[in-house]
Amino acid sequence: MKKFSGGKTLAVVAVAGGAILASIAPVMAEVSAQSPSAGAIRAESPAKLKAWGAAIEVQMTYACPAGQQGYLNVTVSQAKIGGVAVGSAYKDNLNCTGGFETTTVIVTANDRPFDAIAPAFAKSELRTYQNGNAARDEREIRINLW
Template sequence: MKKLTAGKTAAVVAVAGGAILASIAPVLADVSAQSPSQALVRVESPAKWKALGAAVEVDVTFSCPASPSQGYVNISISQTVLGGVASGGTSKSVTCTGAFQTIKLSVTAQNRAFRWGTAYAKAELSSWPHSATHEGEIQIRP
């Protein structure tokens, strides 16, 4: 019977450990894809023009780790229009499930009516102790 040296034993243990890790790695990746450990939020484009510009309806996709407390999604939209700036904002209470969710929010114009075209949107997700922000240009379409 052959005796294994310390170097050979370490090599066998390393190969076996690598095989075990390789077999469970896809499972770990799948779990992390389903339940992110941080908050994420994104304003979807295009937003839908409603009531001749009195409001726009926008989809917001978000995710936050599941917790017993609720979170809040806040959104503001502003757009340069002839004679000034159209703007508005709204917020909604959400439940964090750990999965990606999409909600529809109606943003009412405050000063002037929104028009078709490019606007600037900012969304914020707050769910203690996590938060996220997304801002950038969106399109408003009929």
């Protein structure tokens, strides 16, 4: 009867464990790619001018972990002669699929109207109700007449 030494047995277990881990690692990576653990958000350019600048329509692309629900805030600022046009929008009950989704938000101007002449600056944030993690984006966008 042959007796196994501790070192050989440990080596066999390590190799077998490594083989099992190597076989499931691609599956784990694929699930991770499909369902992000953190969210992502982006204000798309161009936005569309509405009601002579009283509002703009902004397409927002977002992603958050599948099965969760979230909400987003976006604020748009545009430098104008004599001041700044500013507006904000909030949208809730966003369904998270784990992939990228697009939703439309209407940003209403506060004191001055937006225009299609100068670029604007969009600052957005996405949060999920389940874990409260935030994804943020800040970027320059254009505003078109249509």
